[in-house]
Amino acid sequence: MSRPRARKLPDARHEVLAAGWVVPEPVRCVQCGICSFSCPIDIDVRRHAWLGEPVKDRHCLTCGECVARCPRGVLRFARSDLFERGG
Amino acid sequence: MGQRYLIVGMGAASIAAAEAIRGRDPGGEILLVSEEEDGYYSRPGLAYFLSGEVPERMLFPFAEGDFDRLRLRRLHARVDSLQLRSHEVALEDGRRLPYDRLLLATGSLAVHVGLPGVDLDGVVKLDDVGDARRILKRCRRGRTAVVVGGGITALELVEGLRARKVHTHYFLRGDRYWGNVLDETESKIVEHRLQEEGVQIHYHTEMAEVLGKRGRVAGVLTQDGRRIDCDLVGIAIGVRPRMEPAEGAGLATERGILVDEHLQTSAPDVFAAGDVAQVFDPFSGKSVLDTLWGVAVAQGRVAGRNMTGQSEAYHKSVPFNVTRLAGLTTTIIGTVGRGRDEDVRGIARGDSETWRQLPNSFAAQDVSDVNRLRLLVGEQKLLGALVMGDQTLSRPLYELVAHQADITPIREHLLHPSARLGDLVAGFWAEWRERHEAA
Numbered sequence: 428m429s430r431p432r433a434r435k436l437p438d439a440r441h442e443v444l445a446a447g448w449v450v451p452e453p454v455r456c457v458q459c460g461i462c463s464f465s466c467p468i469d470i471d472v473r474r475h476a477w478l479g480e481p482v483k484d485r486h487c488l489t490c491g492e493c494v495a496r497c498p499r500g501v502l503r504f505a506r507s508d509l510f511e512r513g514g
Numbered sequence: 515m516g517q518r519y520l521i522v523g524m525g526a527a528s529i530a531a532a533e534a535i536r537g538r539d540p541g542g543e544i545l546l547v548s549e550e551e552d553g554y555y556s557r558p559g560l561a562y563f564l565s566g567e568v569p570e571r572m573l574f575p576f577a578e579g580d581f582d583r584l585r586l587r588r589l590h591a592r593v594d595s596l597q598l599r600s601h602e603v604a605l606e607d608g609r610r611l612p613y614d615r616l617l618l619a620t621g622s623l624a625v626h627v628g629l630p631g632v633d634l635d636g637v638v639k640l641d642d643v644g645d646a647r648r649i650l651k652r653c654r655r656g657r658t659a660v661v662v663g664g665g666i667t668a669l670e671l672v673e674g675l676r677a678r679k680v681h682t683h684y685f686l687r688g689d690r691y692w693g694n695v696l697d698e699t700e701s702k703i704v705e706h707r708l709q710e711e712g713v714q715i716h717y718h719t720e721m722a723e724v725l726g727k728r729g730r731v732a733g734v735l736t737q738d739g740r741r742i743d744c745d746l747v748g749i750a751i752g753v754r755p756r757m758e759p760a761e762g763a764g765l766a767t768e769r770g771i772l773v774d775e776h777l778q779t780s781a782p783d784v785f786a787a788g789d790v791a792q793v794f795d796p797f798s799g800k801s802v803l804d805t806l807w808g809v810a811v812a813q814g815r816v817a818g819r820n821m822t823g824q825s826e827a828y829h830k831s832v833p834f835n836v837t838r839l840a841g842l843t844t845t846i847i848g849t850v851g852r853g854r855d856e857d858v859r860g861i862a863r864g865d866s867e868t869w870r871q872l873p874n875s876f877a878a879q880d881v882s883d884v885n886r887l888r889l890l891v892g893e894q895k896l897l898g899a900l901v902m903g904d905q906t907l908s909r910p911l912y913e914l915v916a917h918q919a920d921i922t923p924i925r926e927h928l929l930h931p932s933a934r935l936g937d938l939v940a941g942f943w944a945e946w947r948e949r950h951e952a953a
Contacts, residue, residue, distance in 0.1 A: 451669045452909065457807040458526075459559030460572035473575055495610045498562060499836040500843060 433449040448483055449494060451476035460494035463500060476501055516875070519821055520603060520611055522593055522883050524548035524808050525557065527788030527814035532551055534818030536584045542822070543609065544585065547603070548736035549592040552643045557863075558807050560646045561666075561838075563672025573643065583723035596763035598781045603759075615783050615821040618760055618771060619814065622753035622789040622805060624794070625859050627662075631724030636731030637747045640667050653678035658735045660685065660742055662690055662721050664857025665865055666837050669704075670735040671748040673840065683720040683742055685707065687856040692839075695851040695865075699879070700886060700902060712901050721747075733926055752858040753805060755790040755826035770803050775827040777817040787813035795830045795867075802867035806835050809866070832916045833866035836908070845908040846947050848898030848915040849890055878928045880935040887935050891928050895921050907936060910943035919946050 442512050453476055462472035468486055472493045482493075494502045519535050520847045521528045524546055525724075532544050555573040581588065588832045592606040596616070600639045603611045624639040631637070638649050649671075658681040668684070705715055713791035714738075724747050725733040733743040755770040766772040767778035770792030777785050777793070788810035795802045804810075811829075816828040832848045879888045885903030889896055889911075895918045899911040915922070924942045927933055 439915050454808050454834060454912075457558035458556040459560055459562050459568060459574045460556060461568045461577065462557075464572045477575065496567075498567070498838050498843070500845075500908065 430435065436476050445505045447506050448481045448487065449475075449489065449502050450481045451479060451501050452503070453477065453479040453501075455499045455501040458500065459498070461498060465492040465496045472502070481505070481507075487495060516543055517614045517822070518542070518612060519544045519617070520613035521546045521617045521619060522548070522603065522610035523617075523621055523788070523790075524550055524554050524588070525619060525621050525788060525810065526812040526920065527619040527621075527817070528617065529554050530811040530814030531619065531787060531818030531821070532584060532586050533612070534815045535822055536586075538816060538824065542787075543587070545587045546588045547591055547593060547605070547611065549590070550642060551590060553588065555643055557642070558809075560640060560643060561670035563639075563643070564648050564649060565671065565677040570643065570647070580599070593759050596759050596765075596781075596784070598763050598784065599660070601783065604864060611784070615759070616785065617814075617821060618784065618790060618902055619810075620756040620759070620790045622755045622863070624667075624750065625752045625754050625803040627721075627725055627749055627751060629721060631726055631731075631734075632722055632747075632749070634726040634731050634747075635688040635729055636722055636745060637749065638671075638748050639796055640671055641753075645863045649674065649746070649748070650678070653680050655679040657681070657746065658742075658744040659683070659746035659748060660721070660744045661748040662857075663748075663752070665750065665752065665863065666839075667710075667863045668748075668857065669755075669839060671750055672708065672713055673711075673838075674707075675748070676713055677747070680746065681714075682712070683714045683716060683744070685716050685721060685736070687718070687720055689717050691857075693856070695846065696900070697851075697879075697888065700888070700900065702782075703842070703886065704904065707842065711840070726771060753789070753863055753896060755792075755803065757790060760786070768801065776820050776825060777828050778820065787816040787817040793828065793830060800867075802804050802830075804815075804833060804866045805863045806832065806833065806866055832912070833835045834912060835866070836905075842903050843903060843905055844903075845899075845901040845912070847900070847908070847912050850888065850898040850900050878933060880933070887939075889928060889935060889939075891921070894922055894925070897922055907939055907943075910939060910947075914939070914943060914946065916938060917950065919950075 456476040460473050470484050519542055548660050554576050594606045595604045601613055624641050639645055659675045660683045662685045672682055681936050685945045691704050713753050719736040721734050722737045723735040729921050733741055733749055735741050760771045761767055771786040771790050773791050777787055789805045792801045816826050817884055819826050834847050836845045878891055888900040890898040896915050901908040924938050927938055
């Protein structure tokens with residue numbers, strides 16, 4: 428009988444899941460909607476970009492689809508303040 | 515009775531203004547009048563709609579609920595004239611709309627080409643979502659298109675058509691693409707990548723006539739007498755601000771509607787913002803046009819606040835655009851080029867006249883494969899930058915240009931022929947940011 432293998436997440440993704448969120452740079456955004464279209468759980472990422480707010484939606488998987496697909500480099504991962512303070 | 519705010523146009527500047535007005539005046543009436551049937555959508559997003567990256571429904575950032583939330587009334591109608599003395603806008607259907615404050619955010623439209631055959635079915639432009647739909651209806655594998663023009667829109671047409679497997683010919687009047695913003699190396703990188711994608715570029719080529727058969731496009735004739743059979747002709751030779759009602763009412767205009775630093779026109783209570791506004795630029799000391807989404811939003815917000823009685827000066831920020839040229843993300847910051855582009859009349863979409871002010875500077879450049887970094891180095895500061903491909907440095911460079919950071923410590927190093935620009939900029943920015951944030 429084989430031993431059950433521990434579930435392994437890619438390191439980078441694991442770190443993002445633990446300590447970050449998606450942050451927009453509004454000056455780059457033209458509201459094309461590719462980010463919202465790419466979100467697997469239908470978060471309106473574009474609205475966050477218009478308002479210049481991080482995607483703090485607690486459902487956000489930080490899967491990176493919106494970051495990767497934005498044609499204008501509007502979105503990036505950033506460490507959240509909460510963890511930067513050493514919480 | 516609350517203030518009556520009337521906004522003509524339904525683009526980025528209009529929506530940004532409406533939001534700003536509502537933020538300061540909860541009780542005012544806001545009415546947006548536009549002849550565009552489709553309302554508010556992302557005009558720059560049309561490129562990605564054409565290429566198939568985003569469906570049409572996603573181009574619309576506002577749902578009905580968003581208009582309701584802001585209590586914005588919308589009217590689909592065409593403006594006939596402005597009655598400045600009585601503070602009214604007359605519509606073509608005879609109705610008159612009174613206003614206390616008026617915003618003209620009418621945008622710009624493609625320049626018409628006066629050549630035989632341009633009215634044939636199959637000659638297209640890319641002004642609005644209706645144009646994009648018309649193009650997609652005609653895009654079938656195996657068809658052939660000819661695109662003429664320059665700047666970003668011409669390339670959006672070329673790339674959209676190629677993404678739809680249409681054989682595409684691209685005519686350039688001169689010997690390279692977007693010659694007044696890109697330098698020769700950058701133009702060649704873009705052209706080479708287009709050719710790799712199967713686009714046939716015809717240099718020193720001008721269209722003389724669109725040929726038709728039973729009212730539809732059948733081909734084009736070039737000025738040197740060549741005939742190319744095709745099903746579609748895309749034209750993007752620039753855009754022109756839509757100034758008709760403003761000109762008719764006697765507002766001060768040049769290439770656009772002239773506005774003061776509060777974005778007010780020469781008439782009391784009338785403001786202008788976005789593509790149609792010609793705005794004083796302290797960077798160059800001239801009044802300039804921009805056809806950039808981000809600029810339109812920023813101007814709309816300031817105009818909106820000023821319409822509610824605030825007195826806020828619009829500070830033109832460093833012009834900035836991110837675009838994709840032949841698949842390469844490209845950021846253009848500040849002043850990068852000079853002269854004029856033979857393929858464009860006036861201004862293209864996604865463009866800023868500031869980019870082409872002749873800077874008193876030296877160019878430093880670093881090219882590796884397709885990634886390219888070009889800096890316009892002034893006496894003490896960076897005047898502009900172009901980042902093609904890898905975008906790691908585009909945000910640092912925007913901050914350095916926008917804040918006019920004193921680059922004296924690295925200036926000589928930047929101008930050294932074998933300088934590693936990326937490393938120099940990254941290192942300098944890290945130090946500068948620390949100092950800047952501490953200050």
